[in-house]
Each structure stands twice: as structure tokens, then as C-alpha cells.
Amino acid sequence: MQVSVETTSGLQRQLTVTVPAERIDTDVEKQVVQQARTRRMDGFRPGKVPAKVIKRMYGDAIRYEVLNRVVQETFYEAVQQESLMPAGAPSIEFKTDKEGEDFAYVATFDVYPEIELKDLAGVEVEKATASIKAADVKNMIDTLRKQQSTFKATRGMVKEGFQVNIDFEGFVDGEAFEGGKAEDQDLVIGSGSMIPGFEDGIIGKKKGEEFDVEVTFPEEYQSEALAGKAATFKMKLNEVSKPELPELNEEFFAKFGVSSADEAEFKAEVEKNMAREMNHALKTKTKTAVFDALIAQNEIEAPAAMIDDEVNVLRQQAVQQFGGQAQIDPNTLPKELFEEQAIRRVKIGLLVQEVIKAGNLEATDERVDAILADIAESYDDADEVISYYKGNEQMLNQIRSLALEDEVVDHLLASAKVKEVKVSYEEALKPAQQ
Template sequence: MQVSVEATSSLERQMTVTVPAARIEEDVNARLQQTARSARIDGFRPGKVPLKVVKRRYGRGVRQEVLGELIQNTFYEAVTKENLKPAGGPSIEPKQDAEGEDFEYVATFEVYPEISLTDLAGVEVEKQTAEVTDADVDTMIETLRKQHTDWKVAERAAEQGDRVNINFEGFKDGEAFEGGKAEGHELVLGSNTMIPGFEDGLVGLKAGDEKDLEVTFPEKYHSEELAGQPVTFKIKVNEVSAPELPELNAEFFAKFGIEESDLEGFKAEIRKNMEREVKQALHSKLKSKVMDELVKVNNVDVPKALVDGEIDRLRQQAVQQFGGGAQIDPSNLPAELFEAQAKQRVAIGLLVGELIQSKELKADADRVRSTIEEMAETYQQPQEVIDYYYGNQEQLAQVEALVLEDQVVDLLVEGAKVTEVSISYEEAIKPAPQKEEAAEESEEKDAE
């Protein structure tokens, strides 16, 4: 077998493989002899069909099967011989395929990039810290109470915070517009779920009242026909309900799986959950910053095959996130929506992999156990969860991979110039803005 390799770009390779005719004929004849033992052809007893008859009947198909297997086998023989690391499946193009002659094909594929890793020595990294205060705990408890609000019909005018049941229809220039009508719509005043001015205009109305409400749609409204346009909503109030918050008692505590019967015990459990949440959120943000900086200081060419694979995963995640299920074909989502994120993920994966390999890192067993124990704390039977992970190699491997990534982050942070910044609990748990949004905000600040 002869092999020649041409680099057509920094990552793409064209490999020409020539397989001797003798190897092909040997494999074809062996396959034909095997076929002859079971072939059933009129005029011949089973197993007694002459080889030339079998070849005439099955030769073309057998040769294609043999060539398919030879391509697969010789491709991996060739990349091993040439010390190449394919980053995806090859595109195969036969160049010479005449019976009795050497078989030649060209395999085009990408290889993994050669990485000369630069660490974060001297790179400035902001590490956020946050404490859960008593006020944060009180605010969380009030939020939980509001989430379990009971509504009681009120025989009075609506106030901010009340829930109103209304019928409404919107008109622009005297004509009803699409999507502007509803009946029995329930709306909490002050929730800001409607366009500006709509909810405020219902304050003071009581059941049975009707009103023509003049409002203007926002300039950036999703409907171009309505964006920035003045409209009139004809409103009828069917019912006004006042909120009634639940009492802080054992019955309320039990709704959250907390067995504490007194308020102080309940607060302690809520604080513990909040501290766990803020720890995870801050770690996630630090990890994201560190990985972004790692990509910045390491200019890595990313194989298209890996990016395409990551785009497909992001498409699947998007469909699952928005509940599309079987109703949405992920492949219909435009690739460009995910391309930048996919390239970033692939680059991070390559760099982290190189760092793990070069530093010979292994998942720390104690950190793996503590991670699993921390995850198990949120369940009623923690030991069962711990036993499950240690009894399931696949699940355990996933935790080990997370711990290994955390060890990489720790290693990178050790070499970076870290500045700690204290922030509030609310700011800590707030999701980091998407990179596109962050860029837009930066541009707006620069313009100011």
C-alpha cells in the first residue's frame, strides 16, 4: 500500500492511498469462494457451482463490498502510518477502479490542530464573591410566599398587586388588529407583562366597569405594524381579586420539602440552599471567564467537522429548551445562530484537553466524592444518591469530567492575576449576558 499526503490548508489533508491489485483480487476471490458454498443457481447443486459462474453472477457486487471494506481498513492503516489524527470522517473519492489494476482513492479530511499552549500567567481575571445576608433570605421567603399566593375576590376597585380578569380588544385607526383580543384574561397589575400604560390604566376599575384605554406600543415592538403606534383598547373588567399570602407555618414549609416546623429552622434551610446556589453561580461565571481568557491567549484553528458536530448539539439543546420536541426538526435551525458559540466550545475543549494531557491531570477522588455528596444533599435520601453514582460508571465518569474541568480552572487561576470583587446575592445569581448582548452594551457605553 502506497500513501501520500498533501496539506491543502492548516487543518485539511488530502491523502492518496494506492492498494495493490493483488490484495484486492485475493480478498475478492476469498469472498467469491465463500459465496460459492451457499450460492443457489439453477442447474448446479448447492456448493458445486463453478467459481467462474459465481464470479459472473456475483463478481461486481462482491468487488464493491471488498473495496468498501478495504477503504475503511486502509484509511486507518494509512493515518496510523502517517501519524495523523483525523478530526472527523473523511470524504472518499475513488480515482482508479479498474479490475486487475491497483485501486487508488483520495481521502479528504481535517486533522486536530497542533497546540502550543499558553497559560494565563499575568492575565487579569476578576473573581466575584458574594455573601447571603439576612435581608436576602427574607426577600427569598417573600418571593416564595408570592409564588403561592391565594386570590380572593375583592368587591372594590383594583389596586397595584391585584389580579384582574378582563376582556379586551385593540383598535388601530378604528380597525381591530390581529392578536389584540382576549376574553377572560387574568392579569396581575404591576407584573409589567403588558405594554407600558396598559396595567396602570386598569388601576381604580372594579368588576363590571368598561373603559377605552389609550396607549402606545413601544418603538421596538416585535410587530412592525404596531411598533411605536398609538392604539385604543376597549376593556371590560370581569373580576378583581386581592392577593392573600400564605402564613409562615409548618404547612407552608412542607411545600418545599422542608420538615422544619419553626421559622428559624426554615430560614436556615433556605439560607443553605441560597448559599449552594450562589456558590455554583459564581463558580460557573469564574469558569466561563477563565475559559474565555484561555481562548484569547491561544489562537487555535478549529476543525470544521468538530464545529458542525457542536452546532448539531446546540440545535438539539435549543429545541429541548423551548419544548419543541418532535414538532421541530433541529436541522432546520440556521447554523449561523450557533456557529460562534460552537467554535468557542470546540476551542475550549481542545485547549482543556491539551492542558489535561500535558499536565497529566487526573480527577481527584476526594473532590469527586465531595461533589457527589453536595449534589446528594438536595435529595431526601442522600446516601441512595451517592450509592447510585458510585454504582453507575457512566454517571460517575460525568462527575469525574466536571471535577477535572474544575481542576483545570484552579490551575489556570493560580497563574493568573486575580482580583476579587464583592457583589450582591441578586447580582451573583443573575445569568451572565450573552456575548452578543455584552458587546452591544459595551458599544452603547462607548457611544455615551
């Protein structure tokens, strides 16, 4: 077997493998003889089909099967011989394929980048900190009350947060357009469920009024025929309802898992849940900042095959976020939407593995138990949740991966120049910029 390697670009390699004709032809003849013994064919007794008949009828298929098997065997022999580490499956192209001649093929693939790991020694990394104030708890409780609010009919003017029932029909250049008409539609003002300007045009109106609302469809609107167009909606306001907030009582508290009429106990439970969510968000921000710094310190190229795999994972996740609707084919989602995030993920994965190897890191039982305890805290029976995870090896391995990732972050922070930045509760909950 002869092997040659060419670097075509960056991490891409082309491996040309030549296999002696004797190896191919010998394997083909063996398969022909084997099928002559076992294949049943009209006009011949079992085991008596002439080899030349088998070769004439099935020779091409047999040869193709042999060639594919030889490619699988010789490819891994070749990459080991050349000390290459493929990052994904190769693309195979047959170069020469004639009976009696040496067989040659070209395998194209990416290799893993060579990484000379740089840690974060002396690198400034921001670590956000936050605390929960009484006003934050009050705002959260107000939000929970609004979520549980009911609506009561009123003769007053429409305000932000009111619910209306409307009939409407939309016109562009004086012509009604498809999908622009509805009757008895409920709408909460301020929900943002309609195009900009639609809900604002209803504010200040009263039950029974008929009026026009002038809007302009967004340039990126889903219907090309309406995108950027000025439109008039003729409306009739059938009903106006104002929100009524529930009382802070035992019935309300029970909806959030607090079986008590004590308002102080309810506030304490709300604050505890807020603290858990805030701490998770702060931890994620720190992790993002650490990994951003790690990528900045180590300029590496991400293998194309790994990027493609990660894009497919992100596509699947996007479909699940849409509700897992069967009619959405993940492959129809443009690669460009996910490519930047996929590249970042691949780079982080490669660098994290190097950090683990260089630091000889592992997920400790203490950290695994801490993560499990944190997960279980939000359930009624924490011990049952922990036992469930520990009894499921696949789920437990996911927790170990999280614990190991936390070990990596702490290991990197130990050498970094950490700058603590105090932020508000609201700021802490905002997603980290990537």
C-alpha cells in the same frame, strides 16, 4: 499503497490513497467464489452456481462492498503512515474505480491543532466573591410568598401583580385578525406574557369597564403579517383579583421542606439554600473567567467536524429545554444560533486536555466525594444519594469529569494573577457573560 497529503486550508487535509488493482481484484474474486458456493439461485443446485453468473448479477455490489472495506483498512494505515490525527470522520470520494486499474480515493478531514500550551502566569483573572445579607434573605422569602400567593376578588383598580379576567379582540387597520380574540382569559399583570403595552393598558381600570388598548406589535413578532403593526384591542374587564400573601407559619414552611413552626429555623434553611446556589454561581463565574483567559492566551483553530458535533449537541439541548417536544427536529434549528458557543466549547475541550496532560492532573477521591456531598445535601437521605452515584459507573464518571475540571481551574488559578471582586447576591446569580 501510495499516499499523498495536501493541506487545503488551516486544519483541513486531503489524503489521496492509491491501492494496487491486484488487491481489489483479488478480494472481489474471492467474494465471487464465496458467494457462488453459498448463494441459492433458481436453476442451479446449491453450491453449483457458476462464478461468472454471480459476477454478472452481483459483481457491482460485491466490488462496492470490497472498496468500502479497503477504504476503511487503508485510511487508518495511511494516517498512521503520515502521522496525522483526524479530528472526526473523513469525507471519502472515489477518484478512480475501474476493474483492472489501480483504485484511488481522496479522504478529506480536519486534524487536531498543534498546541503549544501557555498557562496563565501573570494573567489577571477576576474572581467574584459575595455574601448574603439579611435583606437578601427577606427578599427571597418575599419572592417565595409571592409564588404561593392566592387571589381574592376586589372592586379596586388594577395594579401591578393583580390578576384579571378579560374578554378582548384585536384589530389592525380596523380589521379583526386571526388569533387576536379571547374570552374569560386570566392574566397576571406584570407577567410579561402578552405583547408590550397590553398589560400596561389594563392598569388603573376597574371590574366591568370596557375600553381600548393601543399597542404596536414587535418588529420580530412571530407573525409576519402583524410584525411592527399598530393594533387596537377592545377589552372588557370581567374580574379583578388582588394577590394575598400566605402567612409565615408551619403550613407555609412545610412547602419548602421545613417541618417546624419556628420562623428562625425556616430563615436559616432559606439562607443555606441561597448560599449553596450562590456558591455554585460564583464557581461558574470563576470557571468562565479562567477559560476565557485560557482561550485568549492560546489562539487555536477548532476542527470543523468537532464544531459540527458540538452544534448538534447544543441543538439537542435546546429541544430538551423546549420540553423535548417530538415535533421539533433539532436539525431544523439554524447552525448559526449555536456556532459561536460550539467553537468556544471545542477550544476549551482541546485546551483543557492539554492542561491535564501538561500538569499530570487527575480527579482526586477527595474532590469527587466533596462534589457528591454537595449534590446530596439537597436531598432528605444524603447517604442514599451518594450510594446511588457510587453504584452507577456512568454517573460516577460524570462526577469525576467535573472534579477533574475543577482541578484544571485550580491549577490555572495557581499561576494567574487573581483579582477578587466583591459583588452583591443578585449580581452573583446572574449568568456569566460568554
